[in-house]
Amino acid sequence: MxxxxxxxxxxxxxxxxxxxxxxxxxxxxxxxxxxxxxxxxDVPLPVRIKNTxxxxxxTFIKLGQMISLRTxxxxxxxxxxxxxxxxxxxxxxxxxxxxxxxxxxxYKFEDVFEWFGENPIAxxxxxxxxxxxxKSTGEKVVVKIQRPNLDTMIESDMSILAEIxxxxxxxxxxxxxxxxxxxxxxxxxxxxxxxxxLEARNAQKFRNLYxxxxxxxxxxxxxxxxxxxxxxxxxxxxxEGISVKDVEQIKRRHWDVKKIARIGANSFLEQVxxxxxxxxxxxxxxxxxxxxx
Numbered sequence: 001m002x003x004x005x006x007x008x009x010x011x012x013x014x015x016x017x018x019x020x021x022x023x024x025x026x027x028x029x030x031x032x033x034x035x036x037x038x039x040x041x042d043v044p045l046p047v048r049i050k051n052t053x054x055x056x057x058x059t060f061i062k063l064g065q066m067i068s069l070r071t072x073x074x075x076x077x078x079x080x081x082x083x084x085x086x087x088x089x090x091x092x093x094x095x096x097x098x099x100x101x102x103x104x105x106x107y108k109f110e111d112v113f114e115w116f117g118e119n120p121i122a123x124x125x126x127x128x129x130x131x132x133x134x135k136s137t138g139e140k141v142v143v144k145i146q147r148p149n150l151d152t153m154i155e156s157d158m159s160i161l162a163e164i165x166x167x168x169x170x171x172x173x174x175x176x177x178x179x180x181x182x183x184x185x186x187x188x189x190x191x192x193x194x195x196x197x198l199e200a201r202n203a204q205k206f207r208n209l210y211x212x213x214x215x216x217x218x219x220x221x222x223x224x225x226x227x228x229x230x231x232x233x234x235x236x237x238x239x240e241g242i243s244v245k246d247v248e249q250i251k252r253r254h255w256d257v258k259k260i261a262r263i264g265a266n267s268f269l270e271q272v273x274x275x276x277x278x279x280x281x282x283x284x285x286x287x288x289x290x291x292x293x
Contacts, residue, residue: 005156006156006159006160009156009157009160010160013056013160014026014031016052016055016056017052020048020049020051020052020055021043021048022048022049022052044077044081045078046075046077046078046080046081046082047081049064049078049081049082050064050081050082050084050085053082053085054085054089056157057125057153057157058089058125058126058147058150058153058154059153059154059157059158059161059186059190060157061085061089061125062125062126062186062189062190062193063161063182063186064082064085065082065085065125066182066185066186066189067079067082067182068080068082068083068085073176073177085125089123089124089125090123091120091123091128092123092128092147092148094118094119094120096147096148097120097128097130097145099148100145100146100148100232100233101143101145101233104230104231104232104233105228105230105233107228111135112134112135112136112228113132113133113134113135114132114133114134114135114138115132115133116130116132116133116143117130117131117132118130121142125147126146126147126150126193126194127144127145127146127147127196127234128144128145128147129142129143129144130142130143130144130145131143131238134225139237139238140237140238141225141228141235141236141237141238142222142235142236142237142238143228143233143234143235144196144233144234144235144236145232145233146194146196146231146232146233150194151194154190154194158183158186158187158190161183161186162180162183162187164179165178165179165180165182165183166179166180194231195231196229196230196231196232196233196234197229197230197231199234200224200226200229200234200236203221203222203224203236204224206221207221207222207223207224209271209275213267213270214270215263215266215267215270218263218267219263219267220239222236222237222238222239223236223237224236224237225237244260244264
């Protein structure tokens with residue numbers, strides 16, 4: 001039986017699934033939807049799935065991000081479409097970000113920052129990233145602030161997903177994976193990502209490891225400002241850079257693409273073989289394996 005406390009959210013999920021034409025999933029859940037289709041028939045299934053997850057919000061976006069990595073379980077066209085969920089999310093209001101920062105740290109913005117860019121430079125499913133300058137030192141920093149009321153929303157959604165997974169496991173035969181296990185893995189990953197101090201500690205550990213590394217002069221790890229970091233706020237050193245995906249811009253600057261690739265590959269092998277930083281026993285594995293910012 002579905003939890004009555006989540007009745008409104010259940011209805012919202014059903015409406016969004018129906019709007020995007022995902023009737024097969026609704027039928028497997030035992031939901032009979034009346035009314036005509038709200039989507040044109042020519043919208044591809046992978047696009048409908050991605051749109052559905054985006055509409056359903058942060059918990060489902062993270063689920064899509066995680067599933068996009070599992071090309072052994074889902075068709076390539078769906079995985080490629082879900083991979084687009086990695087890039088961005090709808091931004092939330094700056095005033096909400098400011099309230100979160102001040103309530104978490106007990107400081108007024110004006111006391112901490114010389115200036116603070118109100119427009120985020122990145123917006124992901126869990127948090128939003130801003131650029132600012134510290135009043136005390138004049139240093140340029142990035143400040144990541146968690147979405148408001150996210151923990152309550154995710155707790156409710158995970159409860160719903162657990163119920164849906166149980167129903168799907170009961171109704172779908174010859175399934176490639178246990179839906180309940182997928183939801184459990186998602187829940188574990190999300191709980192870690194909701195605590196920015198875990199990310200900060202991993203970054204600090206990473207930074208310390210590279211102080212004595214052979215590649216230490218080539219790999220730069222941003223400094224964590226612990227006095228302005230909590231479970232919902234992460235403040236780090238600002239580092240100007242170009243995405244490794246932007247090969248054309250790298251070439252325009254006449255940088256050695258092969259050298260960059262070599263340094264990247266060797267440093268990654270060092271992290272795995274020498275540091276053991278990405279071993280499956282490491283608590284940072286799931287966090288860094290599934291977080292896409």
